[in-house]
Amino acid sequence: MEKTTQLATFAGGCFWCMVQPFDTLPGIKKVVSGYMGGHTKNPTYEQVKTGETGHFEVVQITFDPTLFSYEKLLELYWPQIDPTDDGGQFHDRGSQYRTAIFYHSQEQKMLADQSKQKVENSGVFKKPIVTEILAGTTFYEAEDYHQDYYKHEPTAYKEDREKSGRDTFINQHWQNDHQK
Template identity: 50%
Template sequence: MTKTTTTDVNNTQSDNTAQLATLAGGCFWCIEGAFTQVKGIFSATSGYMGGQTVSPTYEEICTGETGHAEVVQLSFDSALITYQEILEIFFTLHDPTQLNRQGNDIGTQYRSAIFYHDDSQKQIAEKIIQEMTDEKTFDQEIVTQVCAIEVFYSGEEYHQDYVNNNPENQYCQAIVSPKLAKFRQTFVNKLK
């Protein structure tokens, strides 16, 4: 497992338009699987953020005792996709009204959270949540946390690009694949 800071940027990106976004929306396989298909996303890395354990493993995360959430850290080209557009996609990929769970995945590691990298991202996240609340987009209250970034720990190698590498996995077939199919229909104009 690799500990990385949230300021690492792939050298192939333009320094002027490259930004990071870090999102937690349940199991990271679905979030990563969707964003790898989006125009303007340089990379989507599954990992962990928001806990007290140094260099946690997936097995430790699964206990719920480390305090970390499963997250996906995106490196994106802000000239091709805005942070607001990323959050709009994010809110369609999971249920932001479920506290510390997504469907049958239960525990704080599956919480809904936006880890902002600067004040602008914080303001955009809070504005979108307020707009969705005012418009009653969801029947229940939105419980998505808006938190400052912490140390990002990249997940184990086998978690990276998991859906594409493990299409026969029962969880992927039953849960992730239907979500990704719906995502592709909804955001067809944003796909690579």
């Protein structure tokens, strides 16, 4: 029997803001907030937020590629971020808020590289694209209170997102057809 789901892992700054764009699409089985890419085993949020563990805040998406392709996930990922900022995302500063695509197969790596090249060639940004494409490593699920934050704390989520400058940036730099 063929495996019907795959993983996609994206770092796009605060993981709270990266769940909702993917969460309710057809073929998306689940979106989990967590940490990847660091050197500390079983890190906590308190450890990761110091920037000393080397982890990125990420969302790990379990998806059915026959219903929603990895290419479509990449097309949706890029317009959620500022791919030129190597110091974090919007008002969230620090290495844990950098952007990255963590690939789980050579095909994903190839597709991620192609999508990054497409963004670089688009002319949308004057500064270089600094989003990294990295091999997926151990995924550590974030604490329960971080999961589906936009659903459980809608007012706080909306306020944080507005203050962050994310939506203003998205509206200024990405075409509206990429947004949810």
